[in-house]
Amino acid sequence: MTYYIKKREGSLAEIIEEIKAIPQEETDLCLNANIRFAELSEILIQLPSSIGSLDISFNRLNELSAENLILLYRHSTNYNDPQSML
Numbered sequence: 287m288t289y290y291i292k293k294r295e296g297s298l299a300e301i302i303e304e305i306k307a308i309p310q311e312e313t314d315l316c317l318n319a320n321i322r323f324a325e326l327s328e329i330l331i332q333l334p335s336s337i338g339s340l341d342i343s344f345n346r347l348n349e350l351s352a353e354n355l356i357l358l359y360r361h362s363t364n365y366n367d368p369q370s371m372l
Contacts, residue, residue, distance in 0.1 A: 293319040318343040
């Protein structure tokens with residue numbers, strides 16, 4: 287099952303409230319929101335462990351610098367697996 291959150295308008299707090307309302311069964315999340323890259327870590331912290339995969343659409347592509355993409359990659363890797371950091 288895929289859970290969709292689409293927020294073109296609204297605050298980060300509203301997005302987080304929707305994330306907290308995601309059913310605790312295993313699901314995928316498709317997030318399409320007008321968020322800043324700096325807000326992404328706040329969103330990732332709120333994700334329930336039942337999320338199997340995460341698809342995020344950024345509406346502010348100019349914020350996706352190489353440095354930010356590296357940070358995003360580091361968030362998505364498993365630090366317990368040295369091979370995943372290569």
